[in-house]
Amino acid sequence: MVIDKIKEICEKRNLTITELGRRVGLKKSSIYSVINNGNPTVETLEKIAKALDVKVKDFFEEDKEVFTCPHCGQPICDKDFFRK
Template sequence: MGITRVGLSQHINGNPSVEVLERIASALDVPVTELFEHPKNNSISLTCPHCGKNINIKAE
């Protein structure tokens, strides 16, 4: 995505621009709207398009 982990954290916890949201969605291979959807069953599982590992995200 061209940003550091710290930069990504700052964008997520701050007010990310549309450009940053598009880059995050592109890296995850999902539409931007999916970044705002409420996860079903309080968790979501994604597959990293680069390494193929599962990424589990739990909403609290």
């Protein structure tokens, strides 16, 4: 999940894993090992977050869907609203 989020952020920013590794200060083989093994250390996550200009917690949060109320046009934050 964390690795998927990192990949997603990189894709949205047209950033290759190799470039991410360079920004983090890891060799190409090291960053690919982190990505492929899916078990980065907290220190590595902090470096990746800094390189991507996000917070570490952003790697763990799910994307929320936003719905628009058909009656008033107001945004409803996420699908969990309907489960209550």
